[in-house]
Amino acid sequence: MTTAALGTLTPALKAPDIAASSIDEGHRTVSMPFGRALIRLAETRPEIVGMSADLAKYTDIHVFAERFPDRFYQMGMSEQLMATAAGGLAKEGFIPFATTYATFASRRCYDFMSQAVAEQHASVKLIGGLPGLTTGYGPSHQATDDIAIFRAMPNLTIIDPCDACEIEQMVPAIADHPGPVYARILRGNVASVLDEYGYRFEIGKSALLRGGNDVLIVSTGFMTMRALDAARDLKADGIDVAVLHVPTIKPLDEMGILREVRRGGRLIVTAENHSIVGGLGDAVASLIGRSGLATELRQIALPDRFLDAGTLPVLQERYGITRSAMCESIRRWL
């Protein structure tokens, strides 16, 4: 395309909208919750070390690197090396937090996480930035399949935290967990929502944040924030929505989910910032099937395709994961 042709395009939204964090209006935000929580933890835990594959600044671990320069290992653009070397550091008694984008963490690192980390019970915490559809860069950076990829890996704990409140609690919790963990995180200014609910994060536990008699939304990641907002919007229409937050995708809180699903008489909807293939929705569907329940399930998720490049507000609306799109889908299904 020539410069002249480019000049004829007038973008409705500008560059920052391509990589903006997913903060919806009306929410308090916290700056760099992951990096700051890691610093707080590392103050008293000398075995905590940081690593990144040339994405420290873009995963908020750069603040840890500034605070503890000799405890941070820049591995360059070599994610496979980073995952495996993290396994080596763990063998020597350290707890490495290794960061890159979620796409590279999952697509590039799979064999290395499987054989150098999970099979060897190494206490590595792999942290993926830009989860799901949180960038408009296109499929190279949109981690729509990271959870599907990692769910097949034995011995790996998978966490999709909702907000800053949860990320801050998750960091010490996963450090204390003796095995490998994959967590996909939001960076920069991150909304903080769950503190309003007196929320306490625990690995492997779901949390009923809101009760309701017409619809049960089983959600993970920042889609829980949107589910809570959507529930308020739908209340105005007389639709009573419960929200069950499931931050740990693996191991899944099967008892907690089945307890809510078994109540019956409600439309069950899963909501996730991930492909419709292999994420929370599939995990819940298979759980329901295995439990002998004949319950219809609807899924709010990204489509099984390579997503468009563009600006986030437009893309998230296009693929149905905004608050308004959720409300519309639920009204249609009722």
Added chain:
Amino acid sequence: MTEEAHLHNSGLAERAHRVRRNALIMAETQGQGYIAQALGVADVLSVAYFHAMKVRPEQPDWEERDRFLLSVGHYGIAHYAVLAEAGYFPEEELTTYAADDSRLPMSGMTSYTPGAEMSGGSIGLGLPMAVGMGLGLKRKGSKSFIYTLMGDGELAEGPTWEAAISAANYGLDNIIALVDFNQVQADGPSMKVMNTEPVSAKFEAFGFFVQRVDGNDLPKLVAAFDRAREHPGPQPRIIICDTRMGSGVDFLEGREKSHFIRLNPEDWARAHAALDARRAQ
């Protein structure tokens, strides 16, 4: 050679003989396997475990030990042969090699075998893992070395070179990489499958202290391991060991198809006899 050195080397020769014998015992129980590699690398492993490395077989997780990472998982048979000789587990256990519920699986894994420090087999993990352990040992102020055994085919794996770059970047002089350069990989002669030469020049350019030696010459191996440990520079070290597949059993040496060997039952006795005959020389 001083008399002391001569005695030491003849002791190593006896060790290497017993390591080869152990490998034959394991291969015979299965009737097949990676026996040619095990015979070829027996001298390298003997010098590593009985000359160079600081280990306590009765305490495999002794903090001050030198680490040994078997990157080429299918060399489990070679590793078990030397671990048994060193006393990590009883020799009687060798006949369980690759059997169900054995501690000696066909591909080496850390949770199965005393003295196995990594799960290899997915080729290309050894040097990257050595980088992480090298960083960790430096953080702890440890003087221990990390040895990692790679195959020549492994040099075509990208992560090996990612690790080589970072090992030099971080000045990991506690890494001693070993390459069993036996010229054979799964699909044929290594340098025909993928020509990775000139290997020494490549590692030198990547910042390593490089030695290339006859991997079936015990005195030369001893000297190379000594230089690798004593080299004053801050570089990671690598010893490229040119070995002969099947070394020590004449009718297996130079056999064309040797990556995975099957023998008739009577040929295992012949192999033991050939090994004993060479020892008598």
